[in-house]
Amino acid sequence: MLKAKTGEEKMDTLLSKSQIPIIDLAHCGTEETPVKSVVIRVASQLHKALSDKGIAFLVNHGISEEKLKQAWQHLDDFCELPADVKQHYIKGVNECNGYTEPGQELTNETDPEPELRHAFNICTINARNLPEEPLPGFSDQIAGLAKDFKALAGFVLQSLAIGLELPQSFFLENHSRMLDGDLDNVSLLRLLYYPPVVEDDNKCEVMKGQCKYSYQRCASDNPDFQFHDDIRSEDDELAAGNSGLANGSKRTDRDTFTLLAQDSEGGLEVKLPESSKWKRVGHLPGAILIISGEILSVWTDAKYAAVSHRVVVPEQESLKSHGRHSIAFFCHPDNLTSISSADLPNHSSDQENDSKKKRKKSFKIAKDKVYSAYQSIKERFKEKNGS
Numbered sequence: 001m002l003k004a005k006t007g008e009e010k011m012d013t014l015l016s017k018s019q020i021p022i023i024d025l026a027h028c029g030t031e032e033t034p035v036k037s038v039v040i041r042v043a044s045q046l047h048k049a050l051s052d053k054g055i056a057f058l059v060n061h062g063i064s065e066e067k068l069k070q071a072w073q074h075l076d077d078f079c080e081l082p083a084d085v086k087q088h089y090i091k092g093v094n095e096c097n098g099y100t101e102p103g104q105e106l107t108n109e110t111d112p113e114p115e116l117r118h119a120f121n122i123c124t125i126n127a128r129n130l131p132e133e134p135l136p137g138f139s140d141q142i143a144g145l146a147k148d149f150k151a152l153a154g155f156v157l158q159s160l161a162i163g164l165e166l167p168q169s170f171f172l173e174n175h176s177r178m179l180d181g182d183l184d185n186v187s188l189l190r191l192l193y194y195p196p197v198v199e200d201d202n203k204c205e206v207m208k209g210q211c212k213y214s215y216q217r218c219a220s221d222n223p224d225f226q227f228h229d230d231i232r233s234e235d236d237e238l239a240a241g242n243s244g245l246a247n248g249s250k251r252t253d254r255d256t257f258t259l260l261a262q263d264s265e266g267g268l269e270v271k272l273p274e275s276s277k278w279k280r281v282g283h284l285p286g287a288i289l290i291i292s293g294e295i296l297s298v299w300t301d302a303k304y305a306a307v308s309h310r311v312v313v314p315e316q317e318s319l320k321s322h323g324r325h326s327i328a329f330f331c332h333p334d335n336l337t338s339i340s341s342a343d344l345p346n347h348s349s350d351q352e353n354d355s356k357k358k359r360k361k362s363f364k365i366a367k368d369k370v371y372s373a374y375q376s377i378k379e380r381f382k383e384k385n386g387s
């Protein structure tokens with residue numbers, strides 16, 4: 001029987017308004033031998049999606065929901081281990097692999113606030129620090145999933161190259177060391193768990209009295225926002241006295257792109273290119289969201305803009321009271337790759353040139369950030385290798 005809509009189900013999202021491209025990867029073959037006609041179609045759909053929106057949902061991508069759910073179950077089991085066991089897997093400050101507990105990470109450098117979420121990073125497949133002994137099966141399943149994401153990223157990289165009229169292997173060759181370890185490439189798979197929102201301030205273990213919103217899971221200090229439409233602009237947030245929060249929590253990823261799976265509608269918002277409004281993405285079960293990152297923006301001379309995104313505490317009670325899981329694969333080029341838009345053929349249409357101009361400002365910011373990030377990776381590499 002059809003169920004009547006409740007107030008909670010009425011939320012408008014990019015997905016419900018058909019404002020987010022959905023790209024079907026069925027029958028695409030394997031990363032090594034992709035089916036040519038499928039790659040060509042995907043390439044043109046990706047090119048359009050990333051030029052217009054910077055994001056798209058990928059469906060029939062070959063990573064089953066079952067596998068994603070198993071990984072989230074493993075993460076839940078890990079989070080429930082006694083603190084002294086978890087301690088062995090804590091990620092050190094300069095390390096890439098390992099676990100960070102709620103409060104250990106900060107949202108960003110300019111206006112840092114603690115991330116109230118559990119995160120487990122895998123940057124090296126077969127990393128010694130995967131918890132096999134306390135959790136039999138964890139290591140094999142998560143390593144398998146990391147390989148699946150790497151293969152999917154490999155397929156996307158080939159499609160991106162074709163969409164930009166580059167040789168098919170152009171990006172793939174520059175991402176040849178994904179998951180070989182952060183000395184060579186800082187790509188990583190991150191399992192994430194955002195615990196349910198706690199209403200009572202005293203129960204907020206990490207930041208008593210200071211929990212605000214976005215990436216934070218305590219409700220009591222939430223700004224009093226109602227989701228009247230699917231949008232809140234930065235101006236709305238300033239008017240509500242939330243400027244620090246809005247700016248502090250927004251972020252673009254410093255990678256080529258991010259592949260993101262979520263287990264539920266849980267507050268993921270994006271700012272689409274040339275928009276100052278946050279929009280709720282919506283949840284398409286089993287789909288993987290691709291989010292264009294800063295490196296791709298620099299590489300494509302801002303043809304593909306890096307997309308700001310954040311996770312806010314959902315306003316619906318039913319969503320707040322559930323934890324949220326996600327899995328992010330951050331796809332980075334090999335550390336020594338130099339990123340230059342001169343690699344791309346230069347024949348943008350007038351329309352593309354217009355929208356490129358509009359993005360120039362955010363592009364400049366991205367470029368500064370990317371180059372400094374790259375510099376630091378290179379310096380660290382040099383230090384460790386004595387060259």
Ligand SMILES: O=C(O)CCC(=O)C(=O)O
Pocket residue numbers: 192253260262268309311326327328
């Ligand atoms: O959990 C999510 O949905 C987003 C995570 C994310 O964007 C990040 O860690 O950079």
Ligand SMILES: [Fe+2]
Pocket residue numbers: 252253258309
């Ligand atoms: Fe991100």
